[in-house]
Amino acid sequence: MSDAVILGIESSCDETAAAVVKNGREVLSNVIISQIDTHTIYGGVVPEIASRKHIEVIVQVVGEALKQAGTDMQDIDAVAVTYGPGLVGPLLVGVSYAKAFAYGCRKKLIPVHHIEGHISANYIEYPELEPPFMCLVVSGGHTHLVNVKDYGEYEVLGRTMDDAAGEAYDKVARAIGLGYPGGPKIDKAAREGDPEAIAFPRAHIDGEEYDFSFSGLKSAVLNYLNSCEMKGEKVNTRDVAASFQAAVVDVLVGNSMKAADRYGVKHFAIAGGVASNTALRNAMQEACSERGIMFYRPSPILCTDNGAMIAGAAYFESLKGKTAGLNLNAVPNLKL
Ligand code: KG4
Ligand code: ZN
Secondary structure, three states, X not given: OOOOEEEEEEOOOOEEEEEEEEOOOEEEEEEEEEOHHHHHOOOOOOHHHHHHHHHHHHHHHHHHHHHHHXXXXXXXXXXEEEEEOOOHHXXXXXXXXXXXXXXXXXXXXXXXXXXXXXXXXXXXXXXXXXXXXXXXXEOOXXXXXXXXXXXXXXXXXXXXXXXXXXXXXXXXXHHOOOOOOHHHHHHHHHOOOOOOOOOOOOOOOOOOOOOEOOHHHHHHHHHHHHHHHHHOOOOOHHHHHHHHHHHHHHXXXXXXXXXXXXXXXXXXXXXXXXXXXXXXXXXXXXXXXXXXXXXXXXXXXXXXXXXXXXXXXXXXXXXXXXXXXXXXXXXXXXXX
């Protein structure tokens, strides 16, 4: 079979990203422009501003991705784009651009689910990895425990009932004055804190053993901060960060391994922005090693939003003939 070179475009949140990937696993270029500096001023992503920023840079980002890959528009076999889930305005920028590109260059258009993109980052990092495997997807908007049965075939075993893991990181970081984006800042602060300093709750949901809940933990952190303030006690930010992170990681690893044991899993992967977290990577590695499970975690640059994971996922979808017409629309609450 001949090679398939796919241009992947991602704009579902605050990264404008484009990449060129060959056969779903070989990255020829991966260009990302983050809007973090803009949104930091507001303490979180402002959807309308995010849309405008995507419009400002998308032409340049795609052009740079093609240039770095040494390809031009005609060398591309298909253009892939995230069409959901995500923020509707930001998604529409990528979808509209991809449709125009596909129409103008007479190329196939491949719609990609954002979470499928995150999972597929593992195929890039590990060219030998093939389904079936289990994957914990943890990002700013999602916390899913997924049984990857085959390429593009997913069974969601558990999901968050309220906040996503990354959302909890971001909210707690704001409360303890670390700012946005919270994940990397808590990750760093926690390295110098005591994870056992404060006993924050580990939520388990009755009857739904693989589901997650992080809003109670977030409230517990806020209550702790309030009570310190009322008592006039100084808050040790690093201890709060480390103790909060320990509670998140415990639950993520606990549910993951419960499912891995039950399903007799041999290969376990993680994906999404929170998968770049040091404590989570270490704890998952250890839990998998204890069970003789092969553990997979993409490099941090492939964990947070990027275009390569979208182009990668699109390759496997294209093998099954999945394409979209020019009536493709953004679907903000798209289900896996
Ligand atoms: O996958 P992603 O880039 O975007 C979404 O699809 O949501 O994930 C972003 C999330 C943010 O909540 C960010 O705080 C979190 O991932 N994150 C981290 C780390 N790096 C990014 N959380 C914990 N530790 C990190 N090192
Ligand atoms: Zn994401």
